[in-house]
Amino acid sequence: MPTPTSPTRPVLIAGAGIGGLTAALALTRRGVPVAVYERRPAGEITMAGSGLTIWSNATTALGTLGLADRLLARGEAVRGGTSVDEHERVIYRMRTARYTWPGSVPSVSISRGDLIGLLISACEEAGVPLHTGVRCVGYEQGPDGVVMKLDDGRAVRGSCLIGADGIRSAVLAQLHGGLPQPLYTGRSTYRGISPTAEGLAPGTVYMFHHGGTRVGGGAWHVGGGRVAWTLSCVTEPGQREDPVLLKKRATELARPLPGLPSRLVAATAAEAVIRTDIHYHDWRERWGDGRVTLLGDAAHAMPTDLGQGACQAIEDAVVLADALASHDDPVAALRAYEQRRVPRVRWVREQVMRLVRWPQIDHRVVKWLVTKVVAPAVIAVKQRSLWRELQRPPLPFGSRPGTGGTR
Numbered sequence: 001m002p003t004p005t006s007p008t009r010p011v012l013i014a015g016a017g018i019g020g021l022t023a024a025l026a027l028t029r030r031g032v033p034v035a036v037y038e039r040r041p042a043g044e045i046t047m048a049g050s051g052l053t054i055w056s057n058a059t060t061a062l063g064t065l066g067l068a069d070r071l072l073a074r075g076e077a078v079r080g081g082t083s084v085d086e087h088e089r090v091i092y093r094m095r096t097a098r099y100t101w102p103g104s105v106p107s108v109s110i111s112r113g114d115l116i117g118l119l120i121s122a123c124e125e126a127g128v129p130l131h132t133g134v135r136c137v138g139y140e141q142g143p144d145g146v147v148m149k150l151d152d153g154r155a156v157r158g159s160c161l162i163g164a165d166g167i168r169s170a171v172l173a174q175l176h177g178g179l180p181q182p183l184y185t186g187r188s189t190y191r192g193i194s195p196t197a198e199g200l201a202p203g204t205v206y207m208f209h210h211g212g213t214r215v216g217g218g219a220w221h222v223g224g225g226r227v228a229w230t231l232s233c234v235t236e237p238g239q240r241e242d243p244v245l246l247k248k249r250a251t252e253l254a255r256p257l258p259g260l261p262s263r264l265v266a267a268t269a270a271e272a273v274i275r276t277d278i279h280y281h282d283w284r285e286r287w288g289d290g291r292v293t294l295l296g297d298a299a300h301a302m303p304t305d306l307g308q309g310a311c312q313a314i315e316d317a318v319v320l321a322d323a324l325a326s327h328d329d330p331v332a333a334l335r336a337y338e339q340r341r342v343p344r345v346r347w348v349r350e351q352v353m354r355l356v357r358w359p360q361i362d363h364r365v366v367k368w369l370v371t372k373v374v375a376p377a378v379i380a381v382k383q384r385s386l387w388r389e390l391q392r393p394p395l396p397f398g399s400r401p402g403t404g405g406t407r
């Protein structure tokens with residue numbers, strides 16, 4: 001007779017991004033067998049992106065898996081953020097570390113490659129089977145299991161299927177009868193990692209904005225003296241440059257910001273500059289059906305403002321593992337997971353969408369008043385309640401057996 005923590009068939013996970021790998025590790029730590037299937041070849045998994053901020057809600061979730069020390073060793077602890085104008089005058093400061101929860105792990109800024117590498121190492125140590133270079137193309141459900149179909153013609157059986165396969169998820173597409181078209185934010189980002197800090201102190205997320213060109217962005221340490229930077233601009237979707245021209249374009253965008261942003265772009269190798277149009281999904285509350293559910297961007301891809309996309313994928317993963325480890329019936333477990341996660345993610349997304357919909361003002365004086373007076377005043381009043389709630393850890397502290405606690 002299978003027990004809740006040892007089903008006869010593994011939980012199948014489509015996608016080895018931040019969400020899929022965290023789910024695989026969390027489930028394995030709770031004694032639930034898993035198998036992960038990732039479309040990219042093994043050598044390419046750690047090669048994506050530049051730098052991420054992983055806020056305390058998510059570092060604390062990773063802490064329950066015993067990863068806090070590795071995160072802090074690879075990345076850089078974050079105390080808060082500073083927003084400056086084009087003349088490097090401070091508009092406001094955010095003191096996010098003040099609004100973390102007692103006993104939680106500090107927020108960390110880290111390169112995406114280092115975070116994925118750290119998760120893969122932990123999965124390997126835990127014995128997680130990771131199959132690379134195979135794409136999930138669909139699934140079939142039966143009364144006692146689910147079959148995931150792969151693009152190499154194989155069909156693998158499991159107790160349930162987790163679609164952690166990102167914004168263009170094959171699992172989401174089948175669940176909703178076709179892939180919902182990702183929405184374009186109207187902004188594209190140029191990103192890179194400078195090997196030198198160019199004077200930026202560690203511990204602060206430095207945010208900058210140029211009112212005239214509407215170029216904005218940020219810079220933050222990602223460990224080892226390196227600084228990740230991003231420059232975003234308003235542009236039509238789908239435009240592409242030749243990769244050799246990306247640094248040139250980033251240099252042009254940074255020109256009206258002659259201080260730190262320009263220096264960081266100049267210090268970055270041309271081949272290390274990447275570009276991404278920022279997309280997201282309409283909000284959907286139906287994440288699953290029967291033995292299938294979604295996690296991370298597949299369930300709730302959101303714009304990058306507030307830096308909570310990967311954090312919410314990590315929260316999903318530990319809550320999902322908690323639900324599957326504590327229910328006999330996987331179908332009941334998946335619905336319990338969705339019930340716990342949907343209200344939380346809906347709230348986080350609402351905060352993000354408020355920022356995205358912040359009105360663009362063209363009148364020079366009104367713009368000055370809003371940017372220099374109204375916005376800092378609103379942020380001063382609201383930052384405590386916003387960051388306190390954003391950084392709420394998804395599980396009670398110290399309650400996970402065999403997980404190494406929160407630190």
Ligand SMILES: Cc1cc2nc3c(=O)[nH]c(=O)nc-3n(C[C@H](O)[C@H](O)[C@H](O)COP(=O)(O)OP(=O)(O)OC[C@H]3O[C@@H](n4cnc5c(N)ncnc54)[C@H](O)[C@@H]3O)c2cc1C
Nearest residue numbers: 015017018019039052053136165166296297307309310311
């Ligand atoms: C510019 C930028 C900056 C960001 N900054 C932050 C930040 O600072 N903090 C933060 O928390 N979030 C940030 N985000 C958001 C964050 O990157 C995403 O929310 C996060 O990566 C989602 O993780 P995921 O595992 O759900 O999906 P993904 O990272 O998209 O991973 C999905 C995985 O599934 C694989 N896959 C896809 N299709 C299939 C298939 N059919 N079969 C098998 N495998 C498949 C993919 O190859 C990939 O490995 C940022 C995003 C962008 C674009």
